Amino acid sequence: KAKVIYAPREVHLPYGRSAILDCHFRANPPLKNLRWDKDGFLFDPYNVQGVFYRRNGSLYFSRVDESHNGDYTCTPFNELGTDGPSPNIRVIVQRPPVFVVIPRNVYRRKLGESVEIPCDARDGEDNHKPIIVWYKKDGTSLPVGRYSIRDGNLTIINIREEDRGYYQCSATNEAATITAETEIIVENVPPKAPYNLTALAYPNSVHLTWMAGVKRPSTEYSVWYKPAEVGEWKTMKISSKKSLEATISNLNPGREYEFMILSKDDQGREYEFMILSKDDQGDGLFSKSIRVWTKGVNPETSQIAHHIGQKLGPPEDVRIHATQDGYLVIWNPPLVGLEEFKIYIVKWFQGPKEHLVGTADIVKWFQGPKEHLVGTAETKNTSYLITDLEEGFDYTFQVIAMSFSDYQTGSERVPFKVPPYRRIRSVSIGLVTGIAFVALVVLAVYFVKKKFCGPFGANNRKNSK
Known part of the structure; x- marks a missing residue:
């Protein structure tokens, strides 16, 4: 039960x-x-x-x-x-808490200075104080021994470079939590370039990794590369600010290339090749460049070498399970080529009706006259939970394995129909209501016959005798 x-x-x-x-x-x-x-x-x-x-x-x-x-x-x-x-x-x-004092958007301080950031709130229905907590938005801890919180106000003394970033003040009662955000900008910080740039070479691509010179939430990276001796520099912007790796594709096999990393944040800095540009809000630098040879091609095995990175097999045995939290897509890893594996891409398609359905951390939306792609997601796990499929629609799922050289190989498409839970429940309620109504009618007819027809039938039997 x-x-x-x-x-x-x-x-x-x-x-x-x-x-x-x-x-x-x-x-x-x-x-x-x-x-x-x-x-x-x-x-x-x-x-x-x-x-x-x-x-x-x-x-x-x-x-x-x-x-x-x-x-x-x-x-x-x-x-x-x-x-x-x-x-x-x-x-x-x-009623949720209400802020009575909120911090300014930005606080600028120099190294060694102090900062006090106010924050205060009251309960939505009375004068009780909700619980007020301060924390850094990026998840790092507040500076131990250099901060204090009094009456909701955050104080940080002896400011250091790592104190820059976004801070949040949260006020919580039993009903809800509200937050206010501010930013600390530390001025006159010496610039530090990205470092420890390393490379893994393939015939037609190079996979780069590096370390961040300075950890700043707004830092962006771009890769600069060109053939080692001649040619113009090309650039590739890294889409994720948290990413410290990239794969450069469409390179020629058996050739030497030069790479370097440019770090840049959104405080107005611009740089040209190997020249540092400064302004009154901060600095930035190029990393040291490195030279990398792409793998060569043996003429006797050129066809095999040309397809290196394409040895990666497709994901196997894709299946979908309904759970209380949504629909869990599960699969087995490729049988071959796992040493080339980089990431999985999960795609889900919907039937003829065209409208927004899928959401995930990394999403692309498409429309088409028939079946159309409604969501994609990237993961390194062998499962992915989708929480917002629409009831009563037919879906098709496919999982794609991608290699470091960006070669993709996809599984077979797996159909799945999301049951119309609301419709089933409505039909059940209607059916129960209909049965109850028929039962009431039958009972009513029975009692009417018993009340009015009973004496009449008895009199007829007496008269016949």
């Missing part, structure tokens, strides 16, 4: 915002239905404006208000029935 395994005593929902009320259950066989009750009465989202069922049975409130206060219970059902409802879940609608 389906069973509730956990139910919190209290849940605080933020007034005026969206929120989710979960039902934590275990069901084997899988869940068939889930019933919610509020204050002892059936709570049907189909009849409550602004409240919806999620695929896993949770309640989604599009905009929380005071009418959502109350005691809720959830009861899961599967083919074997249910072990009963959950304990009462007290839902308390609470």
Whole structure:
């Protein structure tokens, strides 16, 4: 039977915002239905404006208000029935915190100076103070021994270069967390170029890695390269600011190339070849250049050498599983060429209707007259979770393996239909309602006959005697 395994005593929902009320259950066989009750009465989202069922049975409130206060219970059902409802879940609608003082957008300091950044908030319904916490946006810790927080204000003494970056002040109560952001810019910092530039050569490409000279959240990199003795410099901009590697393709085999890395941030710096450009907001430098030979081609095995990097086989046994959090795409790695493997690309296609569906960290959108690509995602794992497929649509999935030389080989396309959960539930409710109505009609006819036809039949039998 389906069973509730956990139910919190209290849940605080933020007034005026969206929120989710979960039902934590275990069901084997899988869940068939889930019933919610509020204050002892059936709570049907189909009849409550602004409240919806999620695929896993949770309640989604599009905009929380005071009418959502109350005691809720959830009861899961599967083919074997249910072990009963959950304990009462007290839902308390609470207003989120409100900032009364927020920091400025930017604070500029020189090395060795101090900075005090104000931040204060109050509870949305009374004068209670929410919990205020400061942290760096990039996940690094605040400078140990050089910072203090008092009445919500952050103070950093003896500013160093690594203190530059984005900081966030968060205010939290039981209902929600709000954040305010600011940036510390450290001036007069000596420039440091990217270093430890290394290369892995292939016949038609070179894979580069390097170390960041200075870790700054706004730093951008570009690769400069050319044939070693002649030719003009070409550039390739690195799309991700966090990436410290790149693959340069379409090179000629058996030739020497020269490479260097340019670091640049968004504070207005511009550089020309091997010349440092400075302004009053910061500095930047080229890395030292290196020379790399691409692998040569043996005429007797030129066809094999030309296709080096294309030995990578396709991903195997692609399959899709429905989970409570979405749809999990799973596959096995290629049987050959794993030494050339760089990354997987997951693609999902939708049927004839053209509209936005897939989202992921790295996404491309396409439209077409028939089946069209609605989402792609890159991963180094052998699985990927997609959370927002539309119900009732046919999808096709494909996983592509990419090598360091950017050669791609794809798996077979796997079809999958997302069940129309809402339609099935609506049909079930309609069917149950129809059966109940027919039963009521039959009972009514039975009682009418029993009341009015019974005496008449008895009198007829007496008269016949």
